[in-house]
Amino acid sequence: MVIHHLENAEMARMFDIDISHLDGLDFPAGWGRVAPGERSASHQHDETEMFVIVSGEGTLLVDGHRHAVKAGSVAQFAPFESHVLENSGETDLVFFLQYRRDAASAARSSASQERQNPQRPQFVFSTPPTPNGDLHLGHLSGPYLGADAFVRYQRLLGNPAWHMTGSDDFQSYVVALAHREGKTPAEVASHYSREIRQTLSMMDIELDHYTVTNDAEGYAAGAQRFFSRLVASGEVQLRDAPALCDRENGNYLYEVDVAGACPGCGNATNGNICEECGEPNVVTDLGAPITKASQQPPENRAVKRYMLPLHQFAATVAQHHKVGRVPARMRELAQRVFSRASLDVPVSHPASWGISPAEAEGEGQVIWVWPEMSYGFLWDIEQLGKKVNQPWKADQPDASWKIVHFFGYDNSFYHSILYPVLYQLAYPDWQPDIDYHHNEFYLLEGKKFSTSRRHAVWGKEILTPQSVDAVRFYLSLTRPEQERTNFQLAAYQQELSQTLIGQWQTWLHDLGERTARLFAGQAPDAGIWTKEQVAFWAQLNGHLQQTTDALNADGFSLRRAAQQLKNLVQDTLTFSRSQQRLAGIAGWKDEVDYRTRSRQFFTDWD
Template identity: 60%
Template sequence: MIVSRFSRSELSAAFGIEMSSIDGPGPGSGWGRVAPGGRSDPHQHDETEVFVIVSGSGDLLVDGERTPVGPGSVVVVEPFETHVIENTGPDDLVFFDLYWRDPLRAVEAAGAVRQRFGQRPVFVFSTPPTPNGDLHLGHLSGPYLGADAFVRFQRMNGTDAWHLTGSDDYQSYVVERARRDGTEPAETAAHFSAAIRATLHLMDITPDQYTVTNDDEGYAPGLRRFFSRLVASGSVRPQETGAVFDDETGAYLYEVSVSGGCPGCGGETSGNICEECGEPNTCADLTDPRASRSGAPARPGRITRFCLPLHEFGAQVADHHRTGRVPVRLRELAARVFHRGRLDLPVTHPSGWGVTPDEPGAPGQVIWVWPEMAYGFLHGIELLGRRLGRHWQADAPEQDWKIVHFFGYDNSFYHSLLYPVLYGLAFPRWRPDIDYHVNEFYLLSKEKFSTSRRHAIWGRDILGPDSVDAVRYFLASTRPEGRRTNFEPSAYEAVLRDTLIGSWQRWLTELGGRVRKWYGNVTPDAGVWRPEHTAFLDRLHTRLTAITGSLGQDGFSLNQAAAELTGIVTDVTRFTGSAYALQDDERWHDERRTTVALELAAARLVAACAVPVMPRFAARLAGCLGLPEIATWPRTVELLPAGTRIDLADTIFFTADRGVRTGHDLTNA
């Protein structure tokens, strides 16, 4: 017999609180203590864990859902659920902890079908684009296609998920584009914001909330309130720090107006952020800074701006990164940034374009557009809530909100380091639960897509009703997930010709011909099953499991999803290549019925699994199979009901393209 009693002397630091361990056979166990006002680090593990509250009171947060606990409360936490135990009372919160490994339970929990979001609202953001030009394929392949497919999949699995974006009107790049075009920034922003929205529509991407910051009358007042909260925290305050100026005109230089050597990696960069290494700069710390317009050396000086001592918040950022899905790439960036030491980050800049704060201390300055975006996400949620009849408020974010961000690596610092700090200052009791999905640069002819240099393939020049499925498929296949990838027009044309037309279209047409010839365009009932039939059915189920995992919240990868969709077609053609060897021998007609029924089941599976990636194609294929629009993700492979009318033989799903226009001569005016 083992007897254990709670003793503070046996406790030691673990998971941000105090824990002990009881030696003995069987499951692991021990005592835990959370001091008043304390909380454990957010964490996940493969064990099943049971908390038995002995004394005190607090909350247990499991995947963002807060549950009050007190003496007698017993809570079971499944493997990989993110959990935090928090003391909200005046006395110690004492609990008994029991945990054990169950490999089967852990594998099932790790499966992509898990509905970890539960009944929580899920807000999926694609980074608001800068309206200094239209969207090119580099933009579309990253945050926008990713967020759209993610939301479609989540909705098919019963999650309340919404896609939110808009136009980031107050960017300095808008001012520069307006200067070049001889227009006003507001006019430039409005023009390209409308163009961006139209291009998204061509891509079959219709966000649930599209916020135009310069046109929304409630946006600026809300942003000012958010900024005042930051100042009230005491951490954001006026501070005189180094800056750079145009030596000829005396103009203040930042972002697009200055360039130099990155203090992090040493590479060439514009002001404030390095696209290569992802690290921020203050412009004053650039090596050999130059004014972008003249190319002349910039003059160093000093200026008072509102600044944030970001270097003080390394522990808070690490704590935040333990909560949601934060790729190693982002955690490594955080380690580099906080290893640099002191970083007093200006959050206001002298400019005539933007929102001026209510707080005194930096006259003639506007709230920097990147900290502004932290508020913009919350504002978008409030606007979406108004339309849905939900009382969501930007000034009072709720703990059950799940936020999912899709963005390019060059935005990583702002999203995954700066914004968590700002949220902590503005809303100290809110513990934002955020997942991050980051993409690398998509290249064109081995160089970065660039709006400013007009080195791009614009979405509107390639997208249309007959091409959108092919474009979405190709971008899903080649988008830069974890590494930079390159768009080659010839590769796109080859995939369209050989994969989508030469393989997908050919299979569906031939399948339709078989159903017409043998069964009068009506689905046959399955007959006799042979071992090759059961093996193929199992293979289809394996593909379904793989696609489900590739679209889920943990393992999201459109590269993998596209590959698995084509894998289904490859499996079918391999299966039918031998299965129809005796197609004209009537002694085997019952086996032939099973083969055709399985082919149609594969087509049904393609129609369902293609919805997030190629929604227009999926809807057409479902209609040809006699199915209504598919709104639910399949849990298994299903045969079509016998007698279902089929209309596949004459349907054209993909057509040859006229060719892709490329080159520096493309404009977005």
């Protein structure tokens, strides 16, 4: 006999709580202890696990749903089911834990649609585009097509999901274009916001909410309240910090105003973010910086801004990355960012275009558009709630919310590193559950699409009611999900003529013609199955499963889904051609008639 006593257990810190291991049992087991006010780190694993609450009380947070537990409660977690145990009482919450590894259970759970698509609101965001130009295929292939297809599939499964975006009006790139065109930033933003929305419609991208940040009533006030929360946290402070300024006129330089060598990878970059490696910069750390307007070196000055000591929040980001779907590319980016000894990030800039902080001391500043965007997502949720009669509030984010982001890799720092920190400061009791889906650059004839350089195939140039399905398919097939891919007009036209028309349309037309001619337009009974046909049926189900896996939340990949559809049609055509050899042979071609007659006989007899 083996007896273990809790008071003799040697505890160690695991998952941010105390855990012990019990030796000598026939199954892996241990004790767990959560101190008052503590919570375990969110995690998931391939074992089936069971908790038996021995004393205390608390809450289990499982895939966004909260469950009260107390002494005598038993909970079992399926493989890969994320879970958090919180102690809401005044004494230790003690539990017995047991787990087992079973390959069959893990395999079932990994493919479970129920696990991947919990019945709770899913707010799916495609990054708001900068209204300094219309959308080109590089934009459309990434966040917008991805988010649209994701929401469509979730709704097909019966899950509540909504697609939201808007125009990111207060970008410095809008100011730069307005200056070149002799217009106001508001005029430029308004014009291109309308163009963007029209292009999304032409792409059959259905939006449930679209925010125009410069026009939305109440948006600026809400952003100010959010920013005031950051200031009230004590971590965001207005102070002098090194900056770059134009040597000729003294203008403050950031983002589009300045360029140099990225301090992370050494490639050429504009201010504040590197498109190549994804790392941020604070412009004073650029190598050989130049003022974009004059092409002259800037000068260093101390400039007052609201500053965030981001380097102090590595643990916050690491904990956040344990909760939702965070690709390895972003975890690795976080490791690079937090390997720096210090990183003080300005979250406001001296400028006139944007939303000013509510604090009197912030006069002359505007909230940096990227921190502003983190609030914008919460604002969108509240506005959507008004449309669907739900009491969602931007200043009361809820643990039941599932947020899903689609964006280009160059936005990864903001979404997966900066925003979790801002949410922690503004709403310390909220642990956001966010899935991240990024795409790499989509190239055009081997070079980057570029709005500012007008090197692009614009959506309106290629999208018509007749072409939109073909464009969506080809962009899905070549979507730059894990690596950069290349759009070539000749390759698109070849895919259209050879695959969609030459194979798919020809096959469907022939199938419809034979069904009409041989079976009066009704799909016939399958007849007596040969072993070849049984094997092909299994092959089709394999294609269905792989397509489903490619569309499910955890492994979402339009590129794989589109390729699976191509494979399915190709295999069907190959099998169909092999079976056509029996079409004119008596005794084989009549099997269907026999099966149909038999079915009619039993129907009449009944």
